[in-house]
Amino acid sequence: MLFHTLSFLLLVAGAAVMCVSVTTPLHSFRGCAVREFSFVASKPGCKGLHVTTEACWGRCHTWEKPVPEPPYVHRHHRVCTYSRTRQATARLPGCQPNVSPLYHYPVALHCHCTTCSTQDTECETY
Template identity: 35%
Template sequence: MTMIKMMRMTQRKVERTTIIWKALWIVLLLSMQLCNTDSSTFPRPQAGCNLRNYRMNASTEHCWSNITVPACWGFCQSSEVGTANPPFTIARHKVCGFRTYQNVTFTLLNCHRGYAAEKVVVPSALSCSCTECDTTTTHCEG
């Protein structure tokens, strides 16, 4: 093999390596650009409370069925601020819950042998809002 052929082969290898490195730099720069994108391109989740269908298993002692009801889903703004006086914090923890609802009757068709279908009444959300949890109507988990 002549010296000129060896130099040409080396030059082609260098050119290919250069192209590969340039491609890698472009990929790296593009990925960095995606990571630094402002929130208008990739919006961050905002606090919100909205209706969403919820599928659940409703049951009585003898019957059961899967039912779907409109429910409230989402998250709400909360805050807690320290103070100099007891109880030493002022907290506002709102929950996503029913603003308005109606009771809906469902018939449970899957029953143990010898039992007739039974009916259950389930609250069904009509609208939702962020409110303080009302322990008289809601199981408020703490």
């Protein structure tokens, strides 16, 4: 069974810090969190490279309700996406002489549930 561990830092009385970890089965996790993610970075003229990074993952509260006037439905769709990132760069192998081997990608530092933005997320189904 896959599990996701969330760590919370709590500030107590303005000075003491306490760390609490909660392990939750992934199939029942609700919310948005940073999680390790692997993919193959590739671009035309280079070979692919297996990259492991941090990405956003989770399930956000979403709903739809019918309404009598057009568009006949009121939607509230939020997705788990980046709220803070840093950029990382990988050097792809086997690139042709006229192709830069550099591949840039975001690394998630913090994630949250929000309206889908096409600037950093694929939103076709929303």
